Amino acid sequence: MILVDSNSICHMAKHSMKGLSWHEMKVGVIFGFLRQILSLAKTFETNKFIFVWDSKESLRKDIFPAYKEKRKSNKSEEDKELDALSYPQFDALRDEIVPSLGFKNNYIQKGYEADDLIAEFVRNNVRESKATIVSTDEDLYQLLSENVVMYSIRRKQTYTMKNLYKDYGVTPAQWIMVKAIAGCSTDEVPGIVGVGEKTAAKYLTKKLNVNSKTFQSIVKGGDIIARNLALVELPFEGVFPLNHDRDMLDLRKFIDVCSKYGFQSFLARDTFLQWRNFVFERS
Numbered sequence: 642m643i644l645v646d647s648n649s650i651c652h653m654a655k656h657s658m659k660g661l662s663w664h665e666m667k668v669g670v671i672f673g674f675l676r677q678i679l680s681l682a683k684t685f686e687t688n689k690f691i692f693v694w695d696s697k698e699s700l701r702k703d704i705f706p707a708y709k710e711k712r713k714s715n716k717s718e719e720d721k722e723l724d725a726l727s728y729p730q731f732d733a734l735r736d737e738i739v740p741s742l743g744f745k746n747n748y749i750q751k752g753y754e755a756d757d758l759i760a761e762f763v764r765n766n767v768r769e770s771k772a773t774i775v776s777t778d779e780d781l782y783q784l785l786s787e788n789v790v791m792y793s794i795r796r797k798q799t800y801t802m803k804n805l806y807k808d809y810g811v812t813p814a815q816w817i818m819v820k821a822i823a824g825c826s827t828d829e830v831p832g833i834v835g836v837g838e839k840t841a842a843k844y845l846t847k848k849l850n851v852n853s854k855t856f857q858s859i860v861k862g863g864d865i866i867a868r869n870l871a872l873v874e875l876p877f878e879g880v881f882p883l884n885h886d887r888d889m890l891d892l893r894k895f896i897d898v899c900s901k902y903g904f905q906s907f908l909a910r911d912t913f914l915q916w917r918n919f920v921f922e923r924s
Contacts (some may be wrong), residue, residue, distance in 0.1 A: 643681055644762060646755045646776035650677050650697045651734065655727040655766065663903030670730035671738065671902055677794060679912075682919040684792075688890065691746040693758035694735050700752035700879070701872050702781075708872065711829050741894050745886035753880050754781055762883045763789055768798055773799070778827075780820060780873055787815040811843040821869040822859055830872055831860040879892060892893035892921040 654673025661669035716894035824832025
């Protein structure tokens with residue numbers, strides 16, 4: 642199974658395909674997203690996708706109102722214009738296109754992020770089976786196991802629990818505390834001042850000098866760590882369980898989508914055969 646952080650892929654396509662239009666309609670995000678789905682199906686030889694999406698609302702703001710707040714306030718006018726053209730494509734993919742193609746496992750929950758839904762799915766549906774998480778979010782390292790790995794589209798690399806231990810000397814369970822101590826710059830969650838992830842890992846593995854100022858800062862930072870734990874541990878409290886349904890993939894619907902949005906390159910013979918063989922007719 643491929644667990645797709647769908648917003649992550651859409652944001653990548655937003656920047657890489659922003660100029661693509663069809664009859665004055667912006668379609669770059671949709672094209673880039675679908676292109677990645679074909680690439681993933683070929684790479685992992687499966688058409689078993691679970692798509693998860695971020696909610697526009699965030700329950701984490703109830704704990705920490707500054708959560709991701711600067712992302713909005715720091716945007717330039719050009720960024721805002723690009724968002725206005727791109728976000729309707731996010732909605733079209735989530736609400737219309739992905740379901741119309743026959744993918745039944747397509748989820749969003751109000752107040753929760755894709756990470757939360759991935760974590761909930763892994764906890765309840767991935768035991769003996771294998772799963773690959775497609776995301777760039779390092780918070781998800783806490784979900785790594787013998788059966789769960791992460792894949793970076795940008796780097797074309799798979800990241801495992803062995804990689805995590807090699808890089809930081811910690812287990813996936815310990816990674817939660819690493820993020821609570823060090824914070825998360827991308828989510829604008831401050832950790833202990835002056836403490837990065839590798840230093841936090843040294844603290845947890847008893848490799849940090851107990852007489853150092855850094856060690857004492859971590860010891861005294863219990864309130865910050867406790868707050869951050871509630872923000873970084875996955876899934877966030879209250880997420881609903883996800884059902885795993887059988888897909889009903891429809892090649893004719895795919896052709897309709899390509900015709901509607903002008904994706905003629907997907908319908909060219911060689912590429913179309915790839916879509917048919919790797920996505921729609923794979924057992």
